[in-house]
Amino acid sequence: MKVLFYFLILPGFLFTAAAGLLSSWIDRKVTARVQWRVGPPFLQPLIDIVKLLGKETILPSTANKITFLLSPVIGLVGITLVSTLLWIMDANPNASFIGDLIVVLYLLAIPSISVIMGGFSSGNPIASIGASREMKLLLSYELPFILAILVPVIKSGGLIKIGQLLNYQAHNGVFAGSASGAIALVVAIICMQAKLALVPFDMPEAETELIGGPIIEYSGTVLAMYKLTRAMMLFTLPVFLVIIFIGGIELAFPAAIWGILKIVGLLVIIILIRNTNPRLRIDQAVKLFWGPITGLAVLAVVLAFLGK
Amino acid sequence: MSIKLKALLKSPWVFHLCSGSCNNCDIEILDCITPRYDIERFGMLLVGSVRHADVLLCTGIVNKLGESRVKRIYNQTPKPCLVVAVGNCANSQGVFRGSYACGKPLDQVIPVDIYIPGCPPKPEAIILGVVKLIEKIKGKKK
Ligand code: SF4
DSSP states (O other), X not given: OHHHHHHHTSSSHHHHHHXXXXXXXXXXXXXXXXXXXXXXXTTHHHHHHHHHHTSOOOOOTTSOHHHHHHHHHHHHHHHHHHHHHHHHHHHOGGGOOTTHHHHHHHHHHHHHHHHHHHHHHTTOHHHHHHHHHHHHHHHHHHHHHHHHHHHXXXXXXXXXXXXXXXXXXXXXXXGGGSHHHHHHHHHHHHHHHHHTTOTTSOTTTOHXXXXXXXXXXXXXXXXXXXXXXXXXXXXXXXXXXXXXXXXXXXXXXXXXXXXXXXXXXXXXXHHHHHHSOOOOOHHHHHHHIIIIXXXXXXXXXXXHHHTO | OOHHHXXXXXXXXXEEEESSOOSHXXXXXXXXXXTTXXXXXXXXXXXXXXXXXXXXXXXXXXXXXXXXXXXXXXXXXXXXXXXXXXXXXXXXXXXXXXXXXXXXOHHHHSOOSEEEOSSSOOHHHHHHHHHHHHHHHHHHHO
C-alpha cells in the first residue's frame, strides 16, 4: 500500500508529472523570452496534455499494434520509477540499497528505448530513421555519461549507494567543488542534453527534416504519454545530477529553496544551451561524444583517482 | 462546454496543408509564429505531423492531383479537428479559377469551418479568423 502511494502519488507519478509540466512551462517561457516573444500561459503544458487525452487515437494499419501501444507506457513507468527512487533516497539516505546507482542508470535509458521501440513499431519510414538516430545517439552518450557518474563513486572511495553518496557530500563538501567533479558535471550536463533529445542533439526528432521522428504516427492518448515522459525527464534528470554532484535537495523549509534553485539553475543551463546552438548531424554527434567528451570524462576519472 | 473541447480551443496545434498555392499564403502563415505576432501566446504550435494536429490550415487551389491527397490527409487527422481555408485560392480558387489544373474547390473536398479571405491575408487577418472560429465553436456549444 505504502509502496503504491510512493509510486503513484508523492514522489512518484503525480508529483513528478506536476513538476515536469512546470519545468516544461519554464522551458517554453524562457525560450520565448530569449526569442523576444511573450510565450505560452502558465497552464499551457497541462492543457496540451488534457487536450491530447481527449483526442482520437489512431492505429496506423502498418503498425505492430501491441508494441505501438505499449512502448509509451514502458517509458512512462521507467521515468516514474527513477523519480520515485531518487526522491525517496533524497528524503531518507538510509533507505538506499546496494547498487541503486546502477539501477537508476539503467532505468534512465528506458525512456529512450521506449522511443526507439515506438518508432520502429509504427511502420513509418520516417519514424524508423528517427528511431535509428535515437539508437545511435543512445550508444554514443551512454559511455561518457557512465564515466562521469563514476567520478563521484571513485572520489568517495567506492560508495555505490546513492544514499551514501549524499551522506558523503554532506560531510566532505559537494563533488562539483573539486576539479574532477566539476569536469564530470560538465560532461554529464552535455550528456543530459542528449538524453533529453534537445538541440543541439535533437536529430532523432528534427522537426524540420523528420517532422517529429519516432513519434510521428502517435496521436491522442499515446502521444500525451510521450509528451508527459519528456516533461518528466526534463525534471528528473536535473534532480539526478543535483543528487549525484551538487549535494542533493534538503527537504526542510529554508534549505529546500536552495535545493530548488539548484534544479532550476540546471534547467536554465539546459534551456540556454538549447536556444543558442544549431542542430548537429548524427555523425557529428557520435564523433563529438566518442572523441572530446569521452576524453574529458576519462580525464575526470584519472583526476579522481589522483584525488583532485 | 466539455473540458475536452475547452482544452482543444486553448491549445490548437496547427498543421499547415499546402496544395497548389503560390506559396505566399504559406509565408504569411509562418509570419504568425514570428516574435511580432507570437501565436504561442494562445497555445498554438505549428506541428510537423498531421497526427498531432487539431487545426488544418489549408492554402491553395486544390488541384486535380492534390484532391485525393487532401482528402487522405483530412482522414489521417485525429478527430475532433477543425479546417481553416486561408487565402482566396482556398476559398474560391481565386486567380486560378478556370485553369486546366483546377479541380473542385476546397470546401467540396473536405468540410471547411471558416474562410479567411485575402490574397494573401495579413497575419492579423489569419489570427482574427482563428479567434472567430474559436468564438463560433464556443457559441455553438453553449
Ligand atoms: S490566395 Fe493569393 S497569395 Fe494565397 S496562394 Fe492564392 S494566389 Fe497565392
